[in-house]
Amino acid sequence: xHDHTGEPCLDNFQRPLHDLRISVTDRCNLRCMYCMPxxxxxxxxVFLRHAELLSFEEIVRVARQCVALGxxxxxxxxxxxMLRHGIERLVEMLAGLHDDDGKxxxxxxxxxxxxxxxxxxxxxxxxxxxxxISLDALDESIFRRMTGGGSAPEIVLEGIAAAQSVGLTxxxxxxxxxxxxxxxxxLPLVRRFRHTGxxxxxxxxxxxxxxxxxxLDDVVTAREILALIDREHPLAPIAPxxxxxxxxxxxxxxxxxxxxxxxxxxxxxFCHTCNRLRLSTDGKLYTCLFATEGVDLRALLRDPSxxxxxxxxxxxxxxxxxxDRYSQLRHEMTxxxxxxxxxxxxxx
Ligand code: SAM
Ligand code: SF4
Ligand code: SF4
Numbered sequence: 001x002h003d004h005t006g007e008p009c010l011d012n013f014q015r016p017l018h019d020l021r022i023s024v025t026d027r028c029n030l031r032c033m034y035c036m037p038x039x040x041x042x043x044x045x046v047f048l049r050h051a052e053l054l055s056f057e058e059i060v061r062v063a064r065q066c067v068a069l070g071x072x073x074x075x076x077x078x079x080x081x082m083l084r085h086g087i088e089r090l091v092e093m094l095a096g097l098h099d100d101d102g103k104x105x106x107x108x109x110x111x112x113x114x115x116x117x118x119x120x121x122x123x124x125x126x127x128x129x130x131x132x133i134s135l136d137a138l139d140e141s142i143f144r145r146m147t148g149g150g151s152a153p154e155i156v157l158e159g160i161a162a163a164q165s166v167g168l169t170x171x172x173x174x175x176x177x178x179x180x181x182x183x184x185x186x187l188p189l190v191r192r193f194r195h196t197g198x199x200x201x202x203x204x205x206x207x208x209x210x211x212x213x214x215x216l217d218d219v220v221t222a223r224e225i226l227a228l229i230d231r232e233h234p235l236a237p238i239a240p241x242x243x244x245x246x247x248x249x250x251x252x253x254x255x256x257x258x259x260x261x262x263x264x265x266x267x268x269x270f271c272h273t274c275n276r277l278r279l280s281t282d283g284k285l286y287t288c289l290f291a292t293e294g295v296d297l298r299a300l301l302r303d304p305s306x307x308x309x310x311x312x313x314x315x316x317x318x319x320x321x322x323x324d325r326y327s328q329l330r331h332e333m334t335x336x337x338x339x340x341x342x343x344x345x346x347x348x
Contacts, residue, residue: 009069010320011287018275020071022059024087025079026345027283030112031148032136033212036344038148040211052321054283056090058301060097061281065312069319071277073106079281079344088126095127108132110174114151124166131163132172138192139186146182158197163299171262172199177220179205183228189227194257201248201261208289209342222249222262229260247273252332264281269327277319280345283314288324288345307334 006123011241026048026084031038053293054062060083060235063074074094079086109123113185116133123131135156137143143153163171184200204226209215229251231237238259246282248261264270278286283301284294295318300306 001293008317009316011319013272013323013325015273015275017066017070017277017319019073019075019119020066020324021075021077021278022062022063022277023078023281023345024059024081024090025053025311026082026342026343027083027115028078028080028112029083030080030150032134032146032176033148033181034146034178034214035206035209035212036148036342037211037213041344048282052282052302054279054281054298056086056093058283058298059090059279060093061301061311062095062153062283062310062315063094063296063317064097066277067099067105068312072099072106073108074109076109079105080112080114081109081279082111082119088119088122091123091126091128106130108117110134111159112151113156113159116160117155120159120162120166122166124168127170130172131168132174133160133175134174135160135189136175136177136190137182141186142182142185146178149337153239164197170197171201172201174203174263175206176199176203177225179218179220183220183225186225186228187232190233190253190258190260194233196251199259199261201263203263205264206265206289209344211342219266221267222264223267225262226251233257235260247269265327266330269325269330271325271328277315285318287318287322288326290326291324 011017028036031041036225063071074088076090078084084090092106095104095107107128109128111134112262113133113135118145133156134147135153138153140152160171160173163169172189173189175182175185175189175197177186189200202222204222205214226235234254235251238252247265250259250261252259278289280286280294283298284296295314297311297314300311300314310312
């Protein structure tokens with residue numbers, strides 16, 4: 001929890017740096033309407049060129065300095081992280097990171113699961129510990145509508161089964177619920193994953209990026225979701241787990257058949273405990289999902305005279321001056337802020 005000065009790395013609201021989310025690619029094989037809508041991310045969209053991406057060695061250099069500053073959990077995201085060529089090698093390199101007591105850093109990934117059936121074994125062997133899979137619908141046509149085509153729910157389900165069989169457990173499945181599109185899938189998803197050990201979590205649709213045309217009316221609130229589930233499967237609260245920005249409210253199905261969660265990103269801000277730093281695909285640090293500007297590390301990483309001490313100072317400085325609490329302030333805002341970055345670029 002300490003940097004070289006012996007002090008914990010705290011931001012302006014005394015929040016410690018604890019989680020690092022790394023976007024390994026800005027590309028994706030799906031076009032989810034709430035994240036990379038096909039109308040915007042079409043054939044003409046210009047993605048980052050390979051030379052603009054941080055190399056695995058550069059990513060690990062940043063991660064190592066973040067660990068020195070207190071990071072204890074690293075999550076790989078994107079875009080679709082499994083599209084990054086050789087991702088298992090990056091997992092293996094990051095799995096070598098330890099804290100001061102020799103304890104390995106928790107290493108997780110968020111994926112759409114479409115390539116998982118093929119990759120689960122290699123990722124597990126490389127040292128991946130946990131996996132969150134996004135699956136918004138079991139119904140084929142609703143899935144297609146949500147994700148822009150490009151895959152099918154059966155393929156993701158095969159991936160989830162593969163993850164379970166290699167021991168990447170407990171698998172968490174995340175569904176973003178958008179009103180008028182997939183709220184009819186909430187109960188089928190709960191039913192599908194009862195008795196399987198999979199933790200099904202529902203995420204409130206967020207106003208992230210500029211491209212998804214977010215409206216408050218599109219949000220199905222966690223309260224609505226819980227009420228719906230509770231009518232069919234009575235729920236009991238479970239003590240919260242603290243995950244920083246990703247704090248999920250946990251609920252047990254009273255009949256003992258499983259656990260579900262809701263992520264109240266819109267209706268209940270968890271900025272006061274947010275301890276997450278994000279590294280974009282091209283090497284910028286963002287201290288909030290809703291930040292408009294990042295701190296570039298790539299130039300320093302590629303400068304032959306740029307040393308690790310300077311890198312660590314740059315990261316610590318970015319965290320220490322952090323004042324982000326966008327979700328807390330959101331309700332006071334009357335209009336969408338311009339110029340926000342996209343989730344696919346920064347890593348949801
Ligand atoms: N492609 C991977 C996936 O879909 O899991 C990883 C990247 S994706 C950006 C990470 C997570 O962000 C996914 O669970 C996705 O559903 C979520 N997400 C993206 N846009 C969102 C939005 N507008 N509101 C809520 N969650 C969103
Ligand atoms: Fe791709 Fe994930 Fe965004 Fe869907 S949510 S478009 S799968 S990056
Ligand atoms: Fe953290 Fe920003 Fe989300 Fe608040 S809005 S929880 S500060 S990422």
